[in-house]
Amino acid sequence: MRIDVAFNGSATGQGDLHDRVVLVIDVLRASTSIAAALGNGARAVVPFAGVDEAMTRARSLDRSEVVLAGERKMVPIPGFDLGNSPRGFTREAVAGKTIVMTTTNGTAALANTAGSAEVLVGAFVNYAAVLARLRAAAREGKSLVIQCAGSHGRFALEDAVCAGRFVRGVARRGIAPELGDAARVAAMIDRRMGGDLAAVLRESEHGRALVDAGFGEDVDDCARLNAHPVVPVYRERQVVPLGLQRRR
Amino acid sequence: MRIDVAFNGSATGQGDLHDRVVLVIDVLRASTSIAAALGNGARAVVPFAGVDEAMTRARSLDRSEVVLAGERKMVPIPGFDLGNSPRGFTREAVAGKTIVMTTTNGTAALANTAGSAEVLVGAFVNYAAVLARLRAAAREGKSLVIQCAGSHGRFALEDAVCAGRFVRGVARRGIAPELGDAARVAAMIDRRMGGDLAAVLRESEHGRALVDAGFGEDVDDCARLNAHPVVPVYRERQVVPLGLQRRR
Known part of the structure; x- marks a missing residue:
């Protein structure tokens, strides 16, 4: 199996998704x-x-x-x-x-996942829970696409760090995925810059804009690793917690 | 002044370009x-x-x-x-x-630079020549956008390393630009992975595909730093060497 990361744009740009699991990340703040x-x-x-x-x-x-x-x-x-x-x-x-x-960014990223085997929503606050799901998929041989929402269609550091952490989390202990260029780089970004999550989020362009707009506490909340241990799955145009029946 | 890097997509996605210099990079192989x-x-x-x-x-x-x-x-x-x-x-x-x-990739990247103050074409083979031009623009206070062609709309490692080298080259000795998230990351990519250019190009996804298709020598040629000391400028739909009059 392999892992691809898209720093911006749309998961559908990564090719055929029908047998791949897509993880959408918009750390600040939608996911x-x-x-x-x-x-x-x-x-x-x-x-x-x-x-x-x-x-x-x-x-x-x-x-x-x-x-x-x-x-x-x-x-x-x-x-x-x-x-x-x-x-x-x-x-x-x-x-x-x-x-x-x-x-602004997160909903578009979710919309552009049509045709994939499964779509998850990840952030630092539900890292371990989502990682377990990704590793289960990887063990079944399913390839992964990690789609960063980015900021207005551009690269966003906070999403790249989070994507890299998921890459590193999947690619260890018995799982050795092939990594696309962006997945390799994302892993390096997390390794080099992800040591102090609250700091890297506040130093990112989007984080600084949020701090300037009075949302500094939000930025810190987004750095709270595993604060909300839930696996959000996007199905039939809504995001539900994994295992819960969708309400009709 | 500031430096923004776009790992893929179009320079026009970086906002108003009218007072910015755009550098288009497609290391393998167009630029x-x-x-x-x-x-x-x-x-x-x-x-x-x-x-x-x-x-x-x-x-x-x-x-x-x-x-x-x-x-x-x-x-x-x-x-x-x-x-x-x-x-x-x-x-x-x-x-x-x-x-x-x-x-496949390079011509589209050039086409999407409409409205910018100046468009240059850079690679490793003309690094020092183009860098001198960028530093002159930076000293005049002009902001820069480095547009990587990427590969089929996706992140390409070789372009990111080259973009990062240009960021590092501009941001020293008296020039202290503001760096966008992607520019910071590009600089880190070059610092960490750019030590052996021929190796990083051959290890990139696009580089491996070229090697597999029998173009390994091309990949090595693309790593030859400063082999062609020329500053290509894109004007009126053609690329000419800086200083040469466009032929009509």
């Missing part, structure tokens, strides 16, 4: 928030590219069962229940609810 | 071949995305003054004078000629 929401008992996170679509979908659901969440230019959207701060997705706010979410 | 051609006296290299376009353009020129060059899936195109092997662009073959060229 961290998704893990926080599911870890705190949300039934599902339903990502939408557009604000209007998200609002329309939210209106079609029972108001007591839905939480409308998202950001544009980092700040919460007027009229929404939550922004994109992981700490907003508390058990009180989300348990038993469906989260309708729209974010 | 190396362009430097070889201009270094050996070609008047200009005219890149085309499509084979048919290239042939049409070549027919519109005096046959004795044009060389038709290019590859698809690494091998020379039937009926063309040259493939994309740098060693093919000898003084005998190209001096005084216009090279009409089509390659």
Whole structure:
């Protein structure tokens, strides 16, 4: 099996995905928030590219069962229940609810995974849980594509460090994958720069922008390794915790 | 001033380019071949995305003054004078000629630089010459975008190492640019992996594919630092050596 990493763009650019597991990473902040929401008992996170679509979908659901969440230019959207701060997705706010979410980078990355065998959502906060799932897939011989959301279509350091940590986690103890160029480099980035996660996140371009916009605590929350041990799976246009039946 | 690196995609994805200098890198093999051609006296290299376009353009020129060059899936195109092997662009073959060229990745990267202040073409073979030009621009306060061609829209290690070497070359002795995330990472990639250029090129995915296809000598040629000390500038849809008047 092999591991490919895409630092930006779309997983479909990596070729045929039908027998590959795709891991989507948007550390700051969508995949961290998704893990926080599911870890705190949300039934599902339903990502939408557009604000209007998200609002329309939210209106079609029972108001007591839905939480409308998202950001544009980092700040919460007027009229929404939550922004994109992981700490907003508390058990009180989300348990038993469906989260309708729209974010700048993360939702697009999820949408562009069509045709893959399985799509997972990973971040530092659910690293060990997702890694176990990836290693199980690798042992079955399934190749992996790690798709970083990036920032506005560009390389984002925080996603690359996280991707590299997953590469390193899979490629050890009995599993020796073939690594694409970007997977090799991602592993090196984590090895060289991932020692102090909170620091590397704050030093990244996106992290600095969030700190400047008053979201420094969010950045620190996104560095909390294994704080939300959940495996989010993207199926039929919604993200659910692995093992939980999708609610119809 | 600042330096941004794009590992793949298009320079226009880096935002407004009108006051920025763009350096396009396609080490294996287009930018190396362009430097070889201009270094050996070609008047200009005219890149085309499509084979048919290239042939049409070549027919519109005096046959004795044009060389038709290019590859698809690494091998020379039937009926063309040259493939994309740098060693093919000898003084005998190209001096005084216009090279009409089509390659898989490099020509697209050049096309997507519209609106920038200046577009240069760099590789290891013309590193020092291009670096001098970049440092002059940086001293004038001009920001830089280094656009790697990548491989089929994906990250390519050889271009990232070369981009990182340019970042490191600009960012020293009196010039302290702000570095985007990808520029920081590129510099680290060169520092950690660029010690033996011929080896890193042969170990890259694209390099291995070229070696397997019988182009191992080309890969080694692409690692020959400063073998062709020329500064290729892309202007009005053709690449000319800096300082030479464009032929009309």
